[in-house]
Amino acid sequence: MRLDLTNRTAVVTGGSSGIGASIVSALEACGAKVHIFDLANGIDVSNRETLEKAFDGIPGDIDVVVANAGIGTTSGLVETSKELWDRTIAINLTGAYNTVQLAAARMKPQRKGSIVLTASTNSYDGEPMLSAYNASKAGVLGILHTAACELGPYQVRINAVCPGLIRTPLTKGSFDSPEILKDYFRHMPLGRGGEPEEVANAVAFLASDLASYITGAALLVDGGQLSSKFGTWNDDIGEFRKDRWVLR
Template identity: 35%
Template sequence: MVIMDDYARLFRLDGRRALVVGAGNGIGRESALALAAHGADVIAADLDAEAAAATAELAGGQGYPLDVLDGAAIQRAAAELDELDVLVFTAATNVRKRLVDYTDDDFDRVIALNLASSFRLIRAFGGPMAERGRGSIIGFSSIRATTVEPGQGVYAATKSGLIQLLRTAAAEFGPRGVRCNAIAPGIVATPLTAQIRADEAWSAAYASKSALGRWAEPSEIAGAVVFLAGDAASYITGSCLMVDGGWTAVDGRYTPPA
């Protein structure tokens, strides 16, 4: 029987080491801070070494410069940052163009960061986690994995592909104690969405699409990371948690009078 104190500890991460890739700003930064607030020993990794160090200082952890487009660098990180309990990766990019306007370079750029680097991170860190018999891997998908619009095709394909990649990892690593899940945010005020938020009409249109009628702050996504990282989610794997303010639950095009 579970006692009250056990439930109180479900969201604690004391004694666990967490690597957050993309921790220099936005959702990654807030995820690192939230994990640290719940007791985790956080390693804040980012291409921007100064930004990683700044997040690490706030989290009381370690900064780690990491270029996820460099496969060898990922392998080195996996060797150096041994004994991880949690891996969170948030790094992504988007090129907003219609498919016929996409160049091969545009395509390769989005695929490389959003999908190929995710694969390499899962492979490099998931294997050792499985050997130790424990771990939680959390990758960031998007509402665009299920709902698209003109100009989002390649980005959407990567975010849908990431869910399937994590589901496969869940199937392969699950018998050895490693859980793998995705989080799919809606519209969040991050550097990636600065172009949209700079356009008042575009920003307002997006805000009105969700059930809550507003944009999210990065800190509002961090709770989902803490949940999936720890024992509160001990029987959750191969899932995608929508954190989208109801965007994918409602029609959003028109509110009828009755």
């Protein structure tokens, strides 16, 4: 059994940094030819016209599309400005919608294809100061479930990964602060944050034929965070060393 994407063509949005860059590396390591759609190369997923042109620029079948581009925004519920709300929804939700819609339009006539969305534990979880972000990521799961129903008959699969706290430029502030990590990672049964490669491995699996009977699934890649309602770690059982909890 091998995770083989030889001769497959893939698109990864937000593929120039963090989780997206690791997804690009993982898909390429499995043999895929990967196109990166990122602000860094002039492609804004919230701009429908630009995105459509980018898809049109790829000849032949598109086998895998990963809608991963996103931004993190932080603000209290009352303080959230209309501009912040609009920008968060435009990129994280409308951008994902644009990507899925254009991917689906290509894949339906092909009668094959696999789409993977980067959602979040914040698609489910309440967390203060993140109302716009959390709403955008909850919405991504709405796209997931509906698209799975519509695309299944065409043998096009769509799934999501829901990462917890992953070490990327987006989360540098948290990872640079041992006090934040110690507290946050009390709630991670595995006692640590995730690496972008660990999310990319899950995306590569969902993109591949090894996941041939999986569609409409949202796969948590969170070190167990959402299973840990009351927290897992405390100073009696463990000690915090640099960036993780370890058993005493």
